Amino acid sequence: MATANVSQPKMALVVHADMGVLSAFQGALTKNDFVTIVARDVPTTLLAMTQHYFDLAIVSSHLNEPGDGWPVAGVLHLAFPKCFVAVLAPETSVLTLQAAINNGVREIYHQSTPAAEVVAAILAELSPSSSGRNSKKLQ
Amino acid sequence: MSRKPSILIVDDEVNVARTLKMVFEHEGYEATTAHSCAEALELLSNSHVFDIVMTDLNMEKEDIGLEVARKAMHLKPRPVVVICTGFASTFNASAALKIQVDYLATKPADLKELTNALNRLVMLRRASGKGGA
Numbered sequence: 001m002a003t004a005n006v007s008q009p010k011m012a013l014v015v016h017a018d019m020g021v022l023s024a025f026q027g028a029l030t031k032n033d034f035v036t037i038v039a040r041d042v043p044t045t046l047l048a049m050t051q052h053y054f055d056l057a058i059v060s061s062h063l064n065e066p067g068d069g070w071p072v073a074g075v076l077h078l079a080f081p082k083c084f085v086a087v088l089a090p091e092t093s094v095l096t097l098q099a100a101i102n103n104g105v106r107e108i109y110h111q112s113t114p115a116a117e118v119v120a121a122i123l124a125e126l127s128p129s130s131s132g133r134n135s136k137k138l139q
Numbered sequence: 140m141s142r143k144p145s146i147l148i149v150d151d152e153v154n155v156a157r158t159l160k161m162v163f164e165h166e167g168y169e170a171t172t173a174h175s176c177a178e179a180l181e182l183l184s185n186s187h188v189f190d191i192v193m194t195d196l197n198m199e200k201e202d203i204g205l206e207v208a209r210k211a212m213h214l215k216p217r218p219v220v221v222i223c224t225g226f227a228s229t230f231n232a233s234a235a236l237k238i239q240v241d242y243l244a245t246k247p248a249d250l251k252e253l254t255n256a257l258n259r260l261v262m263l264r265r266a267s268g269k270g271g272a
Binding site for chain 2: 005078081092093094098100102103104105106107108
């Protein structure tokens with residue numbers, strides 16, 4: 001019996017309270033062949049997680065209040081261990097980096113970095129030949 | 140019956156290493172200590188298998204604990220890799236994120252929080268079939 005040659009689309013989840021930011025990321029990810037699901041809050045994120053398998057997730061560290069995006073990123077890492085989880089954060093500090101490490105986040109980007117640059121940096125990280133370093137990361 | 144989880148504690152302050160050893164033995168771990176990066180690297184190169192490798196950063200040299208973390212990250216099976224430091228900086232925390240360590244604790248560490256986090260990470264690793272020894 002012939003088997004169907006079905007390739008799964010790459011799935012991305014963007015979690016951010018700002019509709020404009022969501023739209024920018026959706027555009028940038030779609031250009032790079034990701035099917036992109038967006039969520040503005042935790043309940044919508046959880047619903048999306050029950051319905052899709054994600055290869056990439058970009059989460060704001062500030063959803064409803066400062067810092068509440070970190071556990072969302074942590075849960076995404078637990079549910080999808082192979083998913084590249086990135087967080088958009090407002091500042092560089094040891095506490096930010098510690099939150100990233102302890103929640104299984106792969107990379108943090110400054111929240112003001114344009115969506116296209118964040119997506120390009122993530123794709124560079126995901127590329128097998130990448131040395132994975134990008135100047136737009138939080139320094 | 141499952142075997143005891145094992146932990147390698149790397150800290151050049153003997154009293155800190157001893158205290159952490161007691162804490163983790165009380166938690167049911169088989170704990171081994173090393174007091175320098177060199178000693179830890181020798182243990183890790185010597186077929187010892189640990190569920191957790193927890194290292195200080197500043198020992199023989201500043202941030203040399205990152206070498207222990209890097210070595211541990213390349214072991215198979217890969218242990219849970221933890222950095223426990225009193226001198227966290229954006230530089231060494233960025234390096235720790237880059238090498239994808241599992242946990243970063245700052246001293247003085249909340250021991251309950253630390254043991255809870257490490258127990259959780261070991262359980263997850265075992266559940267996913269990637270557990271240590």
